[in-house]
Amino acid sequence: MHTVETVLLVLMLGALTGIVARYIRAIPLPLIQIALGAAIAWPQSGLHIAFDPELFMLLFIPPLLFADGWRIPKREFFALAKPILLLALGLVVFTVFGLGYLINWMIPEIPLPVAFALAAVVSPTDAVAVSAITRNLGMPDKTMHILEGESLLNDASGLVALKFAVAATLTGTLSWSAVAKDFIWMALGGLAVGAVLGWGFSYARSTITRRLGDVAATQMVLLLVLLPFAAYIVGEKIGVSGILAAVAAGIATNFADLDRSSYVSERLQTEGTWSLVEAAFNGAIFLLLGLQLPAIIGVPLHQAGDAWWILVGYVAAISSGLLFMRWIWITLGVHGALRRAHHSGKMAERPSLLLNLATTFAGIRGAVTLAGALSVPMLLNNGEPFPARGMLIFLATGTILFTLVMGSVALPIILRRLPTPGEPPTVREERLAREASCMAAMSQLTLSDEDVQSHSPEWVAMKQEVMGHLAQEYRNRLQMLDDGTGIATSLESTREAPEIVLQRKQRYVLELEMRIWCIRAERDAVYAERHQHRINDDTLRHIVSELDLQEVSMRKRLTAARRAAGVVPG
Template identity: 30%
Template sequence: MIDDFPFYLSLIVAIVLLIMLANKIRVAYPVLLVIAGLLISFIPGIPLIKINPELIFIIFLPPLLYEAAWAISWKELWKWRRIIGSFAFVVVFFTAITVALVANHFIPGFSLALGFLLGGIVSPPDAVSASAILKFVKVPKRMASILEGESLLNDASSLIIFRFAMIAVATGQFVWHDAALSFSWMLIGGIGIGALVGWIFMKGQQFLPTDANMDTILTIVAPYVMYIAAEEVHSSGVLAVVSGALLLSNNRHQFLNTSSRLRGINVWESVAFVLNGLVFILIGLDLPEITSGLEGVSISAAIGYGLLITAVLVVVRLISAYAAVIITLIARNYITVADTRSPGFKIPAILGWTGMRGVVSLAAALSIPTHLCEGGPLFPQRNLVLFITFIVILTTLVVQGLTLPYLIKKIKMPSYNDYLPEDEAEEKIKHGMAKFTLDHMNANHKSILAKSRFLQQIHEKWKGKMNDDYEIQLTPEVREAYLDVLNQQRMWLIDQNHTHSEVDEDIIRKHLMNIDLEEERIRLIN
């Protein structure tokens, strides 16, 4: 391990350079990283990379899920909950069943249980790849929200399928009522445990004398505790991390101070950057291990099976995207839906083409044991499942990843007007916050305002009669009054986000960040 340390260090440098290149040529970085890893694996003398699936599941998956759930808008998640839920659960199950039937029919030696296992492995699209691609193209906010929401939940449903399929392959039997009870516990237990652990962390950080460093460390520890606690009682660790992170994210202003929020953002961006980069380059580097264990079937035949399963995944997702539209159009006659307008045929086409696979699929495939039981027979078709999974990941990342931006640009996206235009929303927030600030200062800090030049300048600024170039002269009393004004502005913005659905939460978060920066600046002034 020590001898290979320079190699791993050079991988980090290579990841940074490749992501810089990806940004320069406007290509999603997971595509470049997988290809680079694949090419590096053919260099003579390169250390053999053997990925421990527990390393990916335990070390990589919880923080990546936590970071994604922390960043997502709960308002958007709830607004599009039906289509997100259908893609994250119904479509994943439908995909797994279809893959099972096709594999059983076309791939020699594949039973239905083994096909279902393969379906559970390759059914969840990768969130990071889609997000990386959408950075370079403009898509309706609703599409980005649906993809982000789906990615938080589909890993859980696919791993549930995977767990049941493993039992069926190992035992040769599948008891439906036991599976239904286990499935229910995985869902309910995972969500409940995650929320409970999140609540404990929130209350602990709220009442204990922590500082920014401690709070940041606790946010890094939290997803691991959520995941491990849920897995220990055989519920869904993925759902535990997602539910716990959503709880903490939506209450961040209650238990994290300004310094903790600002420092945490910087730390988490760096952590997610490194972890995502390592995962995708390791996918490419793992090819020698995968191909070395491929026996009893030619490389060309195995590639053919991989391309067949990839085609099935693409077709099923496209069909599911259009089926979701049809079901929504029918359902709007009976229930309230997020949007009663028809999305046409463009949005489903793009949504159906965003099915790149990634880290969860590879980790699930690698976690298949070599033997059915200790000292027992070999696990059937394990190496072929691994190889097919690799072909699916590589093909979807390269083909769909490279063509998706072109497809989005060629298809003129409709304007749904889900939110106020950005300039109009900015003006609405600016005027509303100005009126609120002036009213609050006049009502609560009138006496201090009369004798503090600094607060008078702030007052004039919000009246629109002054720019931000004001002289800062703070007494303890004035500092306390201004910090109260900033905190009230923060609470006003949070309330506006909850009560005004026409305002994009990204704009609210930008103003909240500005308040945090201003508060931190004032606290640092002696």
Template identity: 35%
Template sequence: MEVALTVLALLVITALSGLLGRLFPFRIPLPLLQIAAGSAVSFLGFSVPLSSELFLLLLMPPLLFVDAYRIPMREFGELRAIILSLAVGLVVFSTVAGGYAVHWIMPAILPVAGMALAAALSPTDAVAVNSFLATAKAPARLTQILNGEALLNDASGLVCFKFAVAAATTGLFSLKAASSNFVYVSFGGVLIGAGLGWLFARIELMALKRGYDDSANHILISLLIPYIIYLAADAVNCSGILAAVSAGISIRLTGVMAETQIETRLRATTLWDQLYATLNGLVFIMLGQQLPGQVEQASHIVQSAGLTPWMLPLAILGIQCAMSILRAVWMVANGLVFYGVGKLIHRPQTLPSWRNVLVMTLAGARGAVTLAAIISLPPESDMPERTVMVVLATGVIITSLLLTTFGLPRALALLPRNDGETPAQRELLETSITLLHSAIAALQAEQARQPPDANRTNDTVSLLMTELNERLRRLDPTLDDGEGKRSDSVQRKRDELMLRLRIVRLQRRVLHSLLADRNINDLTERAIGRQLDVREQEFLMELNDLPQLPEPPPAETLIAAVPVERKNAGLRAE
């Protein structure tokens, strides 16, 4: 019972934090608000003991799985060299150089123990990075690099952390053993995830070909897949995190979701979106829950060691500055290397500007993986610096999140603005135009196959041809005759869709009134309500896809609020 109440309490806090964010007159990033909410309830006495293994198992696999499933595969392939250099090279560099920086800032922490702390701080958190980038309107290329880095650097960071801890506790370190173990953990996790993901997808495709497409079971299996694959990789001491990531990519490449029914796809997308938002909030709330305990530990350390009260906060800021500087140095060096290699192979590369380096540096937020790693440190009998390191790591997590929250939007504002059409918008428009051309060509072929006396079929084809050609004239700027006909067509369509949306919402109110008057039963209301929901979503998507032409005339109110008169036999709109 206690476990159930704890889970329910965490979900309530997650939901309330989202509602509170909308009540403030100014915008507060949701991750920061959730951390504050977690800290507030912890001060009030609600505390959840945190286990490294449970934290990684329950929250991280589905989050990383869906991030990987939705990653742009074309751009990920094009940027693989840059992403790998950050996911592996930067982590190793930050571990070694950061360890000596930690020792310089806190001489009581030996360099090898400092490397363990730096290794835990090296991976950027995929959940935190994605949460901030989703609302920061970062350029697409930077977003793809940062997301790719955050998805892949967990394994390298955890391997470096493992060997640094072993060296700190035993005094032994083997570069050969560390390298071979890194290859085993990383590549083993990737192979297990990709292989099992492909196997699950093939089983699902075989079931679909035999007519088995139960949406509820399909969605349930998709929710279990990241956990199964994570546990399978972890059972053989490989990276469960990389296994979940590679499984998401593997299943995406099989195209299994495209073979399911439309109802399955819609329900799965909705459920995964909700699960992602919920687990994402739980991650940050759990991070916030640890903050009061770490502050209390920090005060005990200060009192017992006779240090000044500002010693630990200054050390946290110093370590954050050191890790940020190391990240910026690697970004610059990485850019120079790629620029030089590009010149040698005659593939010109542009040097990163100081603005891009600043954005990439500020986007290096730490989060769940760092916390999970640092709380798995051995007890103080084996590692005397444990308590101090946990406090420092928690402080750096919070500091990095604050730095990303308040610094990243200002850094992004320094980048050159693109007020015109973005490459993503252009590609979307060109794809829509291509699909329209293919549909028109198919209708023309159908029209040519029909006998001249097939009046009904020809009338249907002609009607569809007229509709598609009108849509093509609205989307394709090359068909604009310069006389304002395209603008008029777009505005007419926008007015039509607004009218349709108002009518659908009116119909929904009438439907609810019919149910309230018991003129229809719940099954009828639910069936027609679902049709209205799909229709409204279709109109909204079509409205958002209309081209944004300069200075459109103001839309008039096409339908006013309609009073509804209730009758025993039904409703009549007046």
């Protein structure tokens, strides 16, 4: 099958499985996609795709991590920085050493450096799989933010640890001072590259759109989609972490977006484009993982014959050890930071043993683990085969499946036993932000001296009537927090005199214009709330999306109304 046909087939299957998952809610979408990929690749005549780890890392990982960095609530991310770093960095180091020695002790034929490489491969978590499993189960918001922040950063730390473990295997030597120095350079350099590219793109975009407005929205969105690839490539070319560069570019771009409240078309296109990219790429990742299973798992199990259960036992032991070390680290190393975050108001849910257990089973492994395992070289520097490479890939893939299945089974049971939370703080924040936006809109409903002097008394009376109507509507919204989009005015009134019909049409035009002014005032007020850190990025995105859709609808109706009333835009 040609490459183009393969890509189209994978994208189509990703979309179809996404639809199927809506009907089979008991099975998480990643498991459905992995199972389907394995099913169509298992027969001898099935679909077989050569997996290129470098190409995979370049095509799939940067846009997804960029989108995660762009979407994650920055207020919570920085407020919970300590537990996130403890998981993303401290837990990776703990896992590499603890699990590495365990693997070497349990399977002596795997040399210690290779055991460290395997431990590094399985250390990154996959937030995509976690969110797919816990989507409707009620994972506490702040805990989910911690898991998302962990997965943003531990991909880089895990892959850096893998790089040094592989280097130690190839050369037979390892300098810990060189490891620490290189890690700091790769991490800080990657963050710096991403931040510079993100801010540079945002500055150029702002310069262009100040002159052109929203007419170049499509081109700006296309350049934004290419930005994570540029950050990743530049980072890798200069020897720093391309993954962290993509993450930092997403975070920097999101901060710049806080000053772009008036670009409605670009914002709507950006949301739609990234939703499509994330859905397509996430589906393709798990399907590709499933397509590799027959070659990675089927062959070793067949060769093992009656001793296949030993290999399965190794997978179970390594995966259980991985989860146990995660539980120990969360209980002993992170629990105190979570408790302090709760007491200081940064985390609504109280840390508990049950919540620690849920966070443990949320440590699901995914595509980055597979890509890291397959990136291990085939040969040593002296031309000999890399020791236990096949076993490393088999055990890493088995760990992915084990943690996915365990998370799918255990998380629903644990999350149902968590105490029912009260009203999340973000709900109250959203309500207060909506109240602030209503007050900002009402402040626009004033009659200026210029209006009185430059228009006829009839027009002034009509505007006062419209302002009274809108003010009452906003007062009702302050009481009920309704969306207030209903307009009862009709353009059609064929039984009335032509001058009355024209007056109604002109009044309707005026009302639509004032509604758009009010919507813009609401949106500016919501952005001001975000600048003051009274709401987070999720709440901002939710409210602004509603206002953008309302404004687009109002603009279309205003264009039609002006045409019907013969009004020239002012």
